[in-house]
Amino acid sequence: MTNEPLAARMRPNNIDEIISQQHLVGSRGIIRRMVDTKRLSSMIFYGPPGIGKTSIAKAIAGSTQYKFRQLNAVSNSKKDMQMVVEEAKMSGQVILLLDEIHRLDKTKQDFLLPHLENGKIVLIGATTSNPYHAINPAIRSRAQIFELYPLNEDDIRLALERALDDEINGLKSYAPTIDEDALIYFSTQSQGDVRSALNALELAVLSSETSEHGRHITLQDAKDCLQRGAFLSDKDGDMHYDVMSAFQKSIRGSDVNAALHYLARLIEAGDLPTIARRLLVISYEDVGLASPNAGQRTLAAIEAAERLGFPEARIPLSQAVIELCLSPKSNSGITAIDHALSDIRKGYAGQVPNHLKDGHYSGAKELGRAIGYKYPHNYDNGFVAQQYLPDKLKNKIYYEPKTTSKSEQQFKQIFDNITQNQQK
Template identity: 65%
Template sequence: MKPLAYRMRPRTIDEVAGQDHLTGEGKIIRRMTDAKQLSSMILYGPPGTGKTSIAGAIAGSTKYAFRMLNAVTSNKKDMEIVAAEAKMSGKVILLLDEVHRLDKAKQDYLLPFLENGMITLIGATTSNPYHAINPAIRSRCQIFEVKPLTPDAVKKLILRALDDSERGLGSYKTDVTDEALNHFAEASGGDVRSSLNALELAVTSTQPNSDGVIPITLEAAEECLQQKSFAHDKDGDAHYDVLSGLQKSIRGSDVNAALHYLARLIEAGDLVSIARRLLIIAYEDIGLASPQAGPRTLAAIEVAERTGFPEARIPLANAVIELCLSPKSNTAYKAIDAAIADIRAGRAGEIPAHVKDASYKSASKLGRGVDYKYPHDFENGWVPQQYLPNTLKNKRYYDPKMTGKFEQALASVYEKIEKGKKV
């Protein structure tokens, strides 16, 4: 017998749960299905969120022939069979799993059938299509994100499976406690496939009581569905989304959000990414507002690397809290980027002759170093003098912020120097 999650796949759009932004009343996939005007599409999202289910439901609602292939394991011959069927019937909906792995030969074969509409492609992938899918395929498809199901949506599907005698577990007399139901709904992290298959395991492996009822307790639910970690793939979108959440939470001074994202990375055991990102944050987002944040972050990372997990979480948490609550300044980061932009735009210009290297014999004959004023010979160690090329003579890259005492002090010196240039 096929697994419960497979048996309970929705047969029509009306049975799809948890993707109301796509299949709800008036939403795009619902409108296409109702109008029988389907476009090729790519559905992307985490495993177990219903990509295949939506494809099957579309086919069931439109009554078109529906075929499933895998971009990795299916060969060109398989696609030729689907194409032949499309020629016979006029239209076939092709669900192509792992569409991001479609090679050029298969892609070139499919493209004419996508162009003439004989094959409506529904590609399924866990990868971001804007990063992973060939532009030739992507440009011919609508792109829709399938999101992890909420606990309420998962619970709805669990109850449907418990009541369905034809495809589900309705033929069993079950008593599922509220605690067990909540665990099935929440512990899968939005992966309904895991929830339903764990439910089936619990029902089929639990002995009935004297009344013939199968009691499903929280303990049984926990045994059948271990707590699932969040989606995290070091080469995938989820990895960069978590790192982005960490940096933006620190930049926004939200300690609790930053600790949440740090916890995700700790659970993934990803010390390398944590270390790199925290060091970047210390210099990009805190910067000159609190210059000691960088060295202290590095010290915390070195302790974390020496101790390893689980103890490494402690110095890392210290660093994250300090970074969150430190004054923020991105002035150094913005200043160097502005300087680089001028270089790349061809505005480098020639270095003034008096600033050029004059350490070699006869440099003065070339005008190198002539009229250079040695700042240490002047009071306060500074003298008005042009250092920038003529093309950038009055350029200001650094624009200080008054968010920390250190940068306030720098700004005071900086403004005196800038005013002195104009005297």
């Protein structure tokens, strides 16, 4: 047996052996259709680690019988790429898997581009970063972009069972037996990362004691070899932002259980600054004027969490999340200021009315400034109708009150009275 990890040894030899990503390699998947017609174009695979980017590239090569070479955009040099190009000139076409393609420098990119154009090199770029942001447009425009997804539990279990039954590349020669709960643990706690699951299984088998009945893998063995699972958390990656987005949208949608789930994921990632910032934003953006004190209480919970640190920080954070979920919601504040900003950015500003201009400097009254200003405190209820907006915007309304809470209903009543008086 080679020194390659189990995950590398168990990679599929052709497209029919691929376990997941059926949206690409299924009966009507675009990659299958390219393979069946042997009309390959350059492509970029992106998604989290351990979900089959390299495996699909090798399976494509195995199914088409094209030469396959694998390089890394950072560690391999331009000379390494030149050798692949020379091989392509001799054999007709080579599939080049280029890992970390988002880190390809300009010199290597400029060298590769003409060979992508003439079809000698079929480039398959692999990256965990979003190619629409991270990859140079010159490469991106010459490749099809395909997103790969984490494997589900059934897919990972199938990969594990294949490895246990494989005599040549797998673990069957060790005659392992594995408890059901251990198999479930590997399948569920790898979080869609099949490479992590396979390599943890191999470690469990190789490190277990041999008896006359072979090697026995228990749940504890599984836990020892897959510490805390392969929790997916990349603070600079798309998944991190997806979780943050789902966190806010769950609170906005008043789904306490979903919000706590995403909070738990962020807590497991140890990302207190992100949680704190996001909660404070939510308290003003999504709850807002429907519960004006929610922002203060959220800030207090955040400050308590920051003083406590994890694991105790989870307590005030969870209470803040539950309160925000179950609070009435209003986005009237953010909508109002965004409408006002939109007008400013479109050039709709206008001159400040003369009676509102600063009248505290020499010559102001001679210029007519501050003359005609009515001091609200001199009137009943501290209000007097007068124009405050510039002439070109004097009838503009930015704030549109919601009626989702008693507090904003009160704001609406006051706002409506003022607006009506202003328009008389």
